Amino acid sequence: MSYEYSVLIVGACVVIIPAADGAAQYTDLVNSVLLAQLIANKKIEKAPEIDWYNTYVEFLDDYWLRRTRGRQDWSIAQDSVESVSDWVIATISQDAVDKGSTTAATLQRLARLSGNEPAMGLLRGHMQKISTDESGDVLAPAKAVRLLVVIAQTPRSVASVYIELKTRQIISANPLAQRHLAEDVQGSVCMRYAAANLSETLYSPVRDAIALKVRDKYQDNVAMLTLSDDASAMEICAVD
DSSP: OOOOEEEEEETTEEEEEETTTOGGGGHHHHHHHHHHHHHHHHHHHHOTTSOHHHHHHHHHTTTEEEEEEEEEEEOOOTTOOOOHHHHHHHHHHHHTOTTHHHHHHHHHHHHTSOTTSHHHHHHHHHHSOOOBOTTOOBSSOOOEEEEEEEEEEETTEEEEEEEEEEESSOOOSSTTTOOOOGGGEEEEEEEEEEEEEEOHHHHGGGHHHHHHHHGGGHHHHEEEEEEOSSOEEEEEOOOO
């Protein structure tokens, strides 16, 4: 199968971009998504009660103008065998994202990757923050799991799906494939959907400042994942 999209892992976000474009054209998107996450992470460390997603989009809304938005909350059924990637794919289908079937195929391919794939380790570490001691033993029970998926139609036009849940378990090696059971989840699952366009007028004056803020953050937060029919590869990338 030929994949029409490339994938960037940016913190807890899977950024799906048209393969023909090349990552360099999406520097503004990657920098925006990364800085918004870093800001939300920092604020929630100081005030755990705040809404992480609202803090994330509060920054983005200064430059990426949302043309649509939505929210849905639900409880996992007792017989559910669905994963976060299933929920994202369902949202994409409902909202008729451009090339939704290709996007779904890309997510399904990611869900089939080995948990030993370095990209999955990077994504997993950002999706769920846990405390460990020097031996690697968990000090505190796992709680929030957060996943963002951003689908880029163009460098300045995107759709995004956000999934958040709280679980009593540490997420699996490939968190996109993990099946969440009702008894393991605290409360409901929250899904947020948005579509937005970058405002060049608003972003242009801060482009260089944002790039400077995230320049040293790429090593621990950003990687490109190359999908193929028989293998996958990851490299730390600088898209600017």
